Amino acid sequence: MKSEVKLLGAWPSPFVTRVRIALNMKSVEYEFLEERLESKSQLLLQSNPIYQKIPVLIHRDKPLSESLIIVQYVDDVWSSHSPILPSDPYDRAIARFWAAYIDEKWYPTMRSIRGAEGIEEKKRLIEEVKKGLGLLEEVFKNSSKGKGFYGGDQLGMLDIALGGFLGWLRVTEIANGVKLLDQGNTPELVKWAQRFCEHDAVKHVMPDTGKLIEFAKTLKR
Amino acid sequence: MGEVKLIATPASFPCARIEWALRIKGVEYEYLKEDLANKSALLLQSNPVHKKVPVFLHNDEPIAESLVILEYIDETWKENPLLPLDPYQRAQARFWAKFIDEKCVLGIWGATVAQGEEKAKARDGALESLAFLEKEIEGKKYFGGEKIGYLDIVAGWMSHWLSVLEEVGEMELLTAERFPSLHEWSHNFIQTSPVKDCIPPRESVVQYFSFGVNYVRSLAASTKS
Numbered sequence: 001m002k003s004e005v006k007l008l009g010a011w012p013s014p015f016v017t018r019v020r021i022a023l024n025m026k027s028v029e030y031e032f033l034e035e036r037l038e039s040k041s042q043l044l045l046q047s048n049p050i051y052q053k054i055p056v057l058i059h060r061d062k063p064l065s066e067s068l069i070i071v072q073y074v075d076d077v078w079s080s081h082s083p084i085l086p087s088d089p090y091d092r093a094i095a096r097f098w099a100a101y102i103d104e105k106w107y108p109t110m111r112s113i114r115g116a117e118g119i120e121e122k123k124r125l126i127e128e129v130k131k132g133l134g135l136l137e138e139v140f141k142n143s144s145k146g147k148g149f150y151g152g153d154q155l156g157m158l159d160i161a162l163g164g165f166l167g168w169l170r171v172t173e174i175a176n177g178v179k180l181l182d183q184g185n186t187p188e189l190v191k192w193a194q195r196f197c198e199h200d201a202v203k204h205v206m207p208d209t210g211k212l213i214e215f216a217k218t219l220k221r
Numbered sequence: 222m223g224e225v226k227l228i229a230t231p232a233s234f235p236c237a238r239i240e241w242a243l244r245i246k247g248v249e250y251e252y253l254k255e256d257l258a259n260k261s262a263l264l265l266q267s268n269p270v271h272k273k274v275p276v277f278l279h280n281d282e283p284i285a286e287s288l289v290i291l292e293y294i295d296e297t298w299k300e301n302p303l304l305p306l307d308p309y310q311r312a313q314a315r316f317w318a319k320f321i322d323e324k325c326v327l328g329i330w331g332a333t334v335a336q337g338e339e340k341a342k343a344r345d346g347a348l349e350s351l352a353f354l355e356k357e358i359e360g361k362k363y364f365g366g367e368k369i370g371y372l373d374i375v376a377g378w379m380s381h382w383l384s385v386l387e388e389v390g391e392m393e394l395l396t397a398e399r400f401p402s403l404h405e406w407s408h409n410f411i412q413t414s415p416v417k418d419c420i421p422p423r424e425s426v427v428q429y430f431s432f433g434v435n436y437v438r439s440l441a442a443s444t445k446s
Binding site for chain 1: 270279282284285286288289290292293296297308309311312313315316319320353
């Protein structure tokens with residue numbers, strides 16, 4: 001039933017995109033409630049009083065927040081097909097480790113490029129982001145085992161965790177005149193990024209880069 | 222079920238989490254004590270990204286990050302489950318674990334290190350975080366219900382390390398008046414097996430945190446002009 005699952009979100013948010021991809025993979029019907037960032041809805045404030053942020057998944061009236069926690073929940077509940085986490089505990093640990101790395105180290109570095117003071121600082125942060133992608137390239141080679149995604153033939157946790165950021169990664173590249181994913185440093189990820197964005201579960205929910213650039217202009221520094 | 226090793230230091234609470242989990246599961250492990258001032262080749266090889274403890278080795282395959290290790294342990298040794306079986310409750314446990322590590326640990330550490338005007342603000346933030354946890358533990362003996370679970374293990378540092386941070390940071394946070402349920406939980410937790418036989422001496426934790434606080438403060442002082 002569609003109303004059984006609601007997702008509070010906003011189209012530009014990479015964290016919301018992650019959840020939408022997971023729900024799409026599992027063919028879950030859901031009601032998408034678009035939040036306006038200037039004024040948070042009562043439902044959002046009630047459902048996520050601690051952080052007051054999107055995404056929030058509401059399943060049978062029970063709210064859940066934090067994108068990767070929601071993704072794992074979706075994987076647990078709709079478990080009959082398209083597993084997001086691998087079945088082997090060690091592979092699961094590796095996926096969780098790198099997902100935490102992406103959220104705690106890699107993404108905050110990329111996000112801070114925008115507000116960086118001075119060219120030297122920007123350059124340093126850009127190098128760090130590229131270095132991180134180099135690590136994630138190695139992880140891809142090990143995890144994909146020759147297939148198209150971190151999850152193998154299907155999308156997995158790391159595809160969703162990293163892939164959700166591709167729109168903003170492109171915006172960062174354009175805004176700074178750099179290539180973060182490139183043939184020299186991350187050839188596998190260059191191909192992966194294209195495959196990811198063309199995937200059925202992704203292509204209708206990945207925000208358009210041009211629209212993101214316009215949106216970014218409206219954000220305070 | 223294979224060879225289990227833990228690279229750890231005694232005063233570190235993320236390391237304690239792993240020991241508690243292994244003991245609850247009845248898993249035998251080899252403790253490899255690490256000297257953080259002189260990191261071993263094994264540590265650097267096993268955790269090249271963060272170079273930190275704890276690192277868990279199962280049949281020589283390394284895993285880092287305490288929350289990741291806890292889930293691995295729970296999935297590999299099925300006795301005495303740590304995480305709830307219900308998917309929603311499991312998700313909630315993960316949510317609170319993340320909250321504890323991101324808001325409580327960092328917030329309380331920030332309040333410990335801060336001085337002057339900044340300290341009051343940092344302290345208020347820390348108190349706000351503890352208030353959320355108080356609501357979560359209200360009416361329960363442990364976060365896990367009748368027995369210690371994943372979230373108790375994650376929050377466990379508040380039963381021993383927190384009072385040291387209060388001392389080193391010269392502030393009071395977790396008092397019975399302010400947070401009666403959380404305070405009671407912390408007393409229960411530290412007296413429960415296996416925790417009670419597996420906590421570092423207070424002096425070593427005082428030394429560990431004092432060193433860290435002085436280091437951070439001296440860094441801050443040297444970067445201010």
